[in-house]
Amino acid sequence: MDSRWIDYIHLLRRKVVPALGCTEPVAVALASAHCRELLGEIPQRITVLVSGNLYKNGMGVGVPGTGMVGLSIAAAIGAIAGDAQAGLQVLKNVQSDHVQAARALMDAVQVSVKEVDDPLYAEVLAESGVNSARVVICHEHSHVVLRERNGVCLFQEAKSLLLDDPAAPALPAMTLDALIDFALNVPLGEITFMLEAVRLNTALSEEGQSGTYGMQIGATLLEQVQQGLLSDDLMTLAMRMSSAASDARMDGAVLPAMSNSGSGNQGISATMPVVAAARMLKSSKEKLIRAVTLSHIVAIYIKTHQHSLSALCAASTAAMGAGAAITWLLGGDRNCIGYCIHNMIGDISGIICDGAKSSCSMKVSTAAAAAIKAALLAMNHIRVSASEGIVGETADATIANLGELSREGMRETDQQIIRIMGRKAHSGGIVRKGIIYRKVASYK
Numbered sequence: 001m002d003s004r005w006i007d008y009i010h011l012l013r014r015k016v017v018p019a020l021g022c023t024e025p026v027a028v029a030l031a032s033a034h035c036r037e038l039l040g041e042i043p044q045r046i047t048v049l050v051s052g053n054l055y056k057n058g059m060g061v062g063v064p065g066t067g068m069v070g071l072s073i074a075a076a077i078g079a080i081a082g083d084a085q086a087g088l089q090v091l092k093n094v095q096s097d098h099v100q101a102a103r104a105l106m107d108a109v110q111v112s113v114k115e116v117d118d119p120l121y122a123e124v125l126a127e128s129g130v131n132s133a134r135v136v137i138c139h140e141h142s143h144v145v146l147r148e149r150n151g152v153c154l155f156q157e158a159k160s161l162l163l164d165d166p167a168a169p170a171l172p173a174m175t176l177d178a179l180i181d182f183a184l185n186v187p188l189g190e191i192t193f194m195l196e197a198v199r200l201n202t203a204l205s206e207e208g209q210s211g212t213y214g215m216q217i218g219a220t221l222l223e224q225v226q227q228g229l230l231s232d233d234l235m236t237l238a239m240r241m242s243s244a245a246s247d248a249r250m251d252g253a254v255l256p257a258m259s260n261s262g263s264g265n266q267g268i269s270a271t272m273p274v275v276a277a278a279r280m281l282k283s284s285k286e287k288l289i290r291a292v293t294l295s296h297i298v299a300i301y302i303k304t305h306q307h308s309l310s311a312l313c314a315a316s317t318a319a320m321g322a323g324a325a326i327t328w329l330l331g332g333d334r335n336c337i338g339y340c341i342h343n344m345i346g347d348i349s350g351i352i353c354d355g356a357k358s359s360c361s362m363k364v365s366t367a368a369a370a371a372i373k374a375a376l377l378a379m380n381h382i383r384v385s386a387s388e389g390i391v392g393e394t395a396d397a398t399i400a401n402l403g404e405l406s407r408e409g410m411r412e413t414d415q416q417i418i419r420i421m422g423r424k425a426h427s428g429g430i431v432r433k434g435i436i437y438r439k440v441a442s443y444k
Contacts, residue, residue, distance in 0.1 A: 180328075294321070
């Protein structure tokens with residue numbers, strides 16, 4: 001087997017993993033659970049320091065099993081009931097009595113924004129009597145880089161893992177052509193594990209269509225189909241299945257999502273439009289496995305050109321992987337797949353990320369619809385040309401241009417979004433117990 005394919009399989013296994021709840025508050029809950037493990041008891045006081053981007057993505061999203069939103073409850077429930085060894089499923093054992101204890105602990109939780117280079121950063125200091133524990137997670141949502149007890153460092157990451165650090169672990173070389181070859185030709189037995197993404201995210205979708213979560217987009221679209229206001233065509237089905245999964249996830253459903261690149265919504269966007277297309281086209285099980293694999297590996301590839309958290313909606317970029325896979329399911333060749341990437345970046349490259357919240361399901365549904373539209377145009381050999389906007393001559397060049405826009409061009413946009421959200425929190429527009437915004441020194 002091609003050595004690159006082995007690298008791609010390892011990358012999928014590392015980047016496509018189950019996550020219970022929005023991964024930004026989950027990162028805080030995980031750090032808090034590690035602190036409790038170090039203390040050997042539930043803390044009496046908790047101080048949480050997060051990057052602006054993590055603050056943005058954690059202040060308005062539901063925390064599984066709690067019926068509440070925000071980083072304060074995430075820190076408290078992580079300290080009460082978090083399983084530090086469960087990674088992104090740290091909150092899988094939460095019970096109602098844990099929630100009551102966490103609510104009481106929230107009065108002793110303080111959340112602040114810390115100026116750090118890494119956009120994904122969570123630091124928790126937990127104190128009980130004279131004892132203290134400090135844990136830092138950065139770069140990836142479950143990547144612990146510091147463990148400290150009573151001021152004594154027990155473990156510290158030797159090297160910085162910032163995105164632009166040349167010392168960071170190397171990713172395998174990727175091009176769109178290489179990824180297509182991999183997904184369509186790798187021995188099927190090597191990628192059957194990707195069916196777990198279908199299973200988990202479909203279960204979330206079905207839960208979301210109950211109509212009791214978030215913006216209720218999936219349930220509303222289903223109701224409109226039943227009323228004859230919408231047809232249950234491929235685009236509507238993709239929007240309905242995708243948004244319903246996001247509705248459930250963002251509103252705290254106690255079901256894991258299969259994530260992509262650290263995000264459940266990215267995993268949903270890379271999975272559910274493909275599942276909808278395979279269902280509509282009555283695709284074989286093998287085609288579904290290969291299509292979902294193609295979608296997720298392309299989504300990872302596109303994300304490697306961006307920071308882990310930014311002002312660019314990553315659910316929309318993950319859906320570009322879905323568009324590529326749907327084009328293949330429709331019978332498109334590699335040229336058509338490339339055309340689909342051009343079309344999606346020419347269409348929805350400007351969707352901003354203004355934090356994780358229930359209304360993310362609207363952006364997920366928009367991205368799913370865009371994937372279908374871009375694929376259908378590509379099948380007619382229609383593409384946004386290289387003379388337009390940020391679209392390049394090749395799909396790889398277009399993906400690189402999008403990454404440059406995200407990393408460099410949207411830095412100030414990101415800061416302005418964070419300032420606006422912070423102002424809302426201060427003015428009372430958003431009430432979040434224990435959250436303040438202030439600058440503090442770096443932990444190093």
